[in-house]
Amino acid sequence: MKNLLKYAVTRVFLTIPMLFILLSLVFVILRVMPGDPVAAMLGGHAPPEVIAAKREELGLNKPMIVQYGEYLAQLARFDLGDSMIFDQKVGTPIAEKLPATLELTITGMAFTLLIGVPLGAYAASRRRTGRDFGIRLYGNVAYCIPVYWMGLMLQLVFGVWLGWLPIAGRTSPRVFASLFEKTGFYVIDTLLAGNFAALGDVLLHLFLPSLTLGIVLSGIFVRLTRANMLDVLKSDYVLAARARGIPENKVVYRHALKNAFIPILTMMGLQFAILLAGAILTESTFSWPGMGRLLLERIRLRDYPTIQGVIVVFALFVSLVSLLVDLIYALIDPRVKY
């Protein structure tokens, strides 16, 4: 346990240089990229002296190295800075939008596991049958499908043709989030408010976008689970369990799957970054007001500090999830030592 703690602390400290490199790259790329944030802010008709005054106000007339130094000094104080476009701290829109993305991402991951893992396990138990082939085909197709197209198809089928599910937003237009919003996680907020009508509405709205993400990523987990299960099913203890007369379902899903799950856990950490990237496209398709849409909007407006802030937050979450996965891995597999 002491070693584990030491490992965790080391990983946390290693995150700092990673963030530094990432932020430096983003800082430079944004500033050498064509497009002037002041022009984007003021439009095409502002007089030159107004544009010059705005550039000075925002510090954009300073040499890039000076701007970089000031930004690093700000970050050292844990200050993400101020938006260049709106009169607000960078943290404000991030705090507003992050819960929406996390809610979508977590639910998306849940669907990924609920679909991918059982299907992969089943395919392994029915190796070289038509069902195995069908599931593997599903895995390949799901992995290749663009998330945008998947979202539109699910909207069309379940939203429009069948009329079962809503297709956009986090709530119905006639359900007002201002009545229950506290944390920004609407599932939690509606429960805290005891507003079960709103809870149902929120869950219905969450279903399709999460399912979209879940289906697209489940392809990887189908293949990974199947491959791991095939190895585990050859093990001696599985043979022994079968020999003792334990039902095949229990052998596969209780004994074998538990051991095959460890590499899947590692993959979850790696896929989290892809899930966040997929959330950006999914948010556009479902008009989900999360970090993805915030990032796209602020790129359009050339709001450098907010773009940098969003990327920092994304990077931090990916690092955190990756660390958590590694720690859980060590906890559940006694063979793993750091």
Add this chain to the structure above:
Amino acid sequence: MRKSLAIFLVLTLVVGIAFFGCKKKEPEMTTLVYATTESITNMDTSNAYDFHTWELFQNINVALLTYAPGTTDLIPGLAESYTANDTADEYTFKLRPGLKFSDGTPFTAEAVKWSIDRVIALEGDPSWLVVSFVDSVEVIDDLTVKFNLTGPVGFFPSLVASVPYQPLNPAIYPEDRWINDPEELEGGVLTGMGPYKLTSFKRDEELILDANPNYYGEKPKIDRIVIRYFADATTMRLALEKGEVDLVYKTLNPSDIEDLAGMDEFKYYKMPGPYIRYLCFETSEGLFSDKRLRQAVAALIDRQDIIDKVFLGQNEPLYSMVPNGMIYHTDEFKTELGDGNVELAEKLLAEAGYTAANPLEFELWYPPQHYGDTEVDMVEVMRVQFEKTPAVKVELKPAEWATYIANLDTKQMKVFTLGWYPDYIDPDNYTAAFASSDGSPGMGIYFSDPEWDALFVQEQTSVDPAEREMVFEKMQKLWADEVPTAPIFQGNLHLFTKPNVGGVKIGPPLIFNYDQLFFE
């Protein structure tokens, strides 16, 4: 046992979600949900200069004069009357008595002066609409205000109806900067004197307007308007089909418009709009300082081909910068240059030294998203049209909007597309901004001609319709000769509603009055 319990819990959860999720929350007030892919820029009339934000202000504020819904008729707004002197360079407005902003601040002539002075001082994007015409504003008494203009302006009442001229509440707006969000205002609430007031705003997500109890006019028939912002036009279309929204306006894809128009379950409003698209040339230096080349490229444009292929026939070809249906419009480009006129283009190109062996090569710049998803298709069709003659070679160059408008200052873009929504309903707004020595640089065109400047001054200062007609006819002839810009098409407006929604009235000024809407 464990398995049975698990199944029971899952079933309970599913049934619970289905029950509570499907149970409709009974509205306490009539609510209309309006879907759009547009977005709000900043919440300040002194800097907002986009279609949708102006539409919002036209419903939460009122100008001194306003348009009767669906028409170009100016009617009293916050001013019950006005007079102009003989030379049309002084306009005096008599304000309605007893009006207050929704926070109780009295509305007086002082608020009008304060608002105009603020627009001038802050120099925001639309400030030129004030600065170019207004010299000063005088308070005569609490209910009388006088505008002293820089010179005679016959169409000044049209200007006064535009958003930058709307009086703001001096008690809540900061004098020295513009605001982007209502939270920046004193009290954190945006107050106006229009039929609706802003209740809630979540950027890029939702905006809620409630009927303003302090509005001096007739109370709106719909208590609450919820504007839902969609990132994707197709999703917005599906939301209408699913019944999640009551009204969809700007901007559907042409294929979605065609499909929805063919469905009986929706009301479809197709309205001629004064929105135009055109090709611009950087005329001051380089290749396109030669007008023969501008004429040649303009002659190659086949407008109907673009409209049919890209917009499925949903727009109208345009042969003048003055839109179809506007006073003094003529079709000079049709007469002088035609459509897809390869023969004329090759003749002009040859005169300038360009042939198949030595083709004219240029970049056609465009913003891939600013005008919607159709832009990419439009410029591709144009490229094919231009290259119908081997004497032309075109490279398409996309630039995202922030880069695009920065490029206007650097003269990097020699040929580029732009679009225009009117600020006020007059041909001057479609001409002077592009070809006057003052306005043209701001559009990246850099056209300057003393004869043209004299014509602009003449039409701006004249109050004689016959004289203005003569000037604009001459100007449009000159335009087809010099071609600082080449008009392409005029956009129609497409709006869809559920069958029980009535009262949609959007006239040439493009003002969408929410207070006219009702449920049948």
